[in-house]
Amino acid sequence: MTAVLEVTGVVKRFGGFTALSEVSISVGAGERLGIIGPNGSGKTTLMNVIAGRIRPDAGGVRFEGRDIGALPAWRRARIGIARSFQIPLPFGSMSVLDNLRVPLEQGGEADPPGRAAALLEDFGLFPRAAARAGDLSQVELRKLELARAVAGNPRLLISDEAMAGLSGSEIDEVLELLLRLNARGIAVVMIEHMMRAIMRFSGRVVCIEAGRIIAEGPPDAVVADPGVRRAYLGA
Amino acid sequence: MRSWVRFAAGGLVVLLLAALAARWLANDYLFFAAFVVLQFVVLATAWNILGGYGGYVNFGTGAFVATGAYAAVALQKLADLPLPLLVLAGTAAGAVLGSALGLLTLRLRGIYFAIATLAITIILETVVLNWDYVGGARGITLDRPHEDPFFGTYNRMLVVLMAGMAVVAVGIARWVGVSAFGRALSAIRDSEDAAEACGVPTLRRKVQAATLSGAMMGAAGAPLPLYLSFVDHTAAFGLNYAVSAMAMPMIGGTGHWIGPVIGAVLLGTAQQAVTVTISSEVNVLITGLLLIGFVVAAPRGILGWLGR
Ligand SMILES: Nc1ncnc2c1ncn2[C@@H]1O[C@H](COP(=O)(O)OP(=O)(O)O)[C@@H](O)[C@H]1O
Ligand SMILES: [Mg+2]
Secondary structure: OOEEEEEEEEEEEEOOEEEEEEEEEEEEOOOEEEEEOOOOOOHHHHHHHHHOOOOOOEEEEEEOOEEOOOOOHHHHHHHOEEEOOOOOOOOOOOEHHHHHHHHHHHOOOOOHHHHHHHHHHHOOOHHHOOOEHHHOOHHHHHHHHHHHHHOOOOOEEEEEOOOOOOOHHHHHHHHHHHHHHHHOOOEEEEEOOOHHHHHHHOOEEEEEEOOEEEEEEOHHHHHHOHHHHHHHHOO | OHHHHHHHHHHHHHHHHHHHHHHHOOOHHHHHHHHHHHHHHHHHHHHHHHHHHOOOOOOOHHHHHHHHHHHHHHHHHHHOOOHHHHHHHHHHHHHHHHHHHHHHHOOOOOHHHHHHHHHHHHHHHHHHHOOHHHOOOOOEEOOOOOEEOOOEEHHHHHHHHHHHHHHHHHHHHHHHHHOHHHHHHHHHHHOHHHHHHOOOOHHHHHHHHHHHHHHHHHHHHOHHHHHHOEEOHHHHHOHHHHHHHHHHHHHHOOOOOHHHHHHHHHHHHHHHHHHHHOOOHHHHHHHHHHHHHHHHHOOOHHHHHOOO
16 A cells, blocks of 8 residues: 555654654555544644644654655645644634635635535535534534535545534544545544544554554554553553 | 626726815815825725734734835935825835735734734834934925816825725725635634645735735825825824724724725714814724724624624
8 A cells, every 4th residue: 555644753842741752654545544542642733743733843744755844734735635623623704615615716626616515515514505604513513624624635634533522423424424535535544532433434543642652553453452441441 | 797897887986076076176174084084995994904804903004104105205305206106105115014014923823913013113103203304203394286287286186096096995805805815814814723724825825915905005105295295203103093994994894895994984084073073182082982882892893783
C-alpha cells in the first residue's frame, strides 16, 4: 500500500509539557485508520501538526511523498488534507450553503453553488441549505463539518471525534457517511472514543497515550493489548 | 447582473441629484453637511469591509483620513497637482498604511490589530505635529481655487466628487459582499481556524481587506483639506472619525452593504443637526451613547431589527 501520509518523529512541547514525543505514523492511500487514546493523550495535537494548525518542535510530515512541513494550513487543505474539528467550527453567521461555498471557491471549483447544493443533498443537509449554520443541531453540525471538509476533494480526511455527544442512531449516520467517503477513495483517520464505531470502521487502530504510540495493529489485537487495556479501557 | 444594472442606475441618480443640487441649491451650509455625510458614507462603508465582513475592528479611521488628507496637502504644496491626482495620492497612501498595518499586526488575532490602529493614530499625529512642511501644530492654509466653471464654487464641485466616491465605495462593498473574497472574510470572522482548513489564505485576505479599506478611507480624506481650505491635526485625526466610522455600520447593520449607508446617513445627518442646534462637541457623546444603545438593544443594527 502506498502511503498518503507519513509522519516521522514528531515532537511537540507546550511550555515544559511534552504533548507528543517522537510520534511516527503513516496512513495508506484509501486506508481506514482508527485512533484511540485517553483524553489529553495528544490525538488532536497530532492532527493539528498534520493539518498545519500547529508547528512541531521536531519531526516531519510528508503528504503523497512531498515534504509539507513548511506549508501553512490553508495550503495543506488545498493539496488534499481535510479535517473536521473536535469542537465544531461552523461559519455560524453564514448559511449552510455558503459554508460549503467557501472551500469550493478556494479550490477553484467551476460552479460552487451548484456543487455545494449537490454536497448538501449527499450529506442529507439539503433541507437546511438556507439555515444559519449557527442554528444547526449537533448532528447537523457534525455533518456540515464533514461536508465542508471533503468539499475540496481531499485524499485524506481527519475526523476528530465527530461522534462525540451524538445519540446511537446519529452515530450510525455519521459512521455511514465516513464509510461512504472512504469508499470513494479518501483515506480516513478517525479519532473516536466509541469502541463500537472504532471496531466497525477501522482496518487498523493506533492507540496513543501520553504523547506516544503504545499499540498499533488490527482492531482486535490493539483492543486486546494489555497496555491499551490498562491505559485506556481501564481494565 | 440585473441587480448590478439597478445598482448602477441608482448610483447615477444619486450623482445626478448631487450635481443638480450643487448647481441650483443656494444654502451653503447644506453643502457642508452633505460633504460630511457623504464622506461618512465612504468611511463607514470602508470600515465595514474589514470590521463588518472580516471582524477586525479598526479604531484608526482618523489616521487613515489624515493620511489621505496630508498626502493631498503635501503634494498640492509640492507640485500643485490637479485634484484627481491628489485623490489618487490619498488613496495610495491609505492603501500603503492599511497593508503595512495589516502585515505588521494581522498575523496576530483579534485585539492586537485594534490596539495597533489606536497606536498608529497617536504615532501619525505626532509625526504631523512635528512636520513643519505641512503646517505642524499650527495647521496649514491651502491655496486652492474658489470657483468652479460648472458648479459655481469649488466646494460644490467637491461635494459632487464625494458623492461619486460614495457611489463607488458602496459599489465596491456590494461586490465584496457577494464575492468569494467577501465570503472568505466572513469565514475568517466566524472562525479563522476553519477558514484556513477550507483553504482560505487568512493572512493574505486580511491584509487585502485592510489595504482596500485603507485605500477607501485615504481617498475620502484627500478632499477634506481642499474643502476646508485649511487643515490641522485636530480636523484630520479627530476622535469623531474613529468613533463614527465604527458606530455607523454597527447602527445600520454590518452584514450587508446597505447597513453602513443607513447608519452614515442617519447618524451623519443627526450629527449635523446637533452641530447646528447645540454644538459639535456633543457629537461624539451622542454617537457614543447611540452605539452603546445599539450594542445592547439591537446588536445586529437596524437591518437586524428589520429582520434582514
Ligand atoms: N495550545 C495548547 N497549549 C498548551 N497545552 C496544550 C495545547 N493544546 C493541547 N495542549 C495539551 O496537550 C495535551 C494533549 O492535548 P490533545 O491533543 O488535545 O489531547 P486529545 O485530543 O488526545 O484529548 C493536553 O494535556 C492538552 O492540555
Ligand atoms: Mg482531542
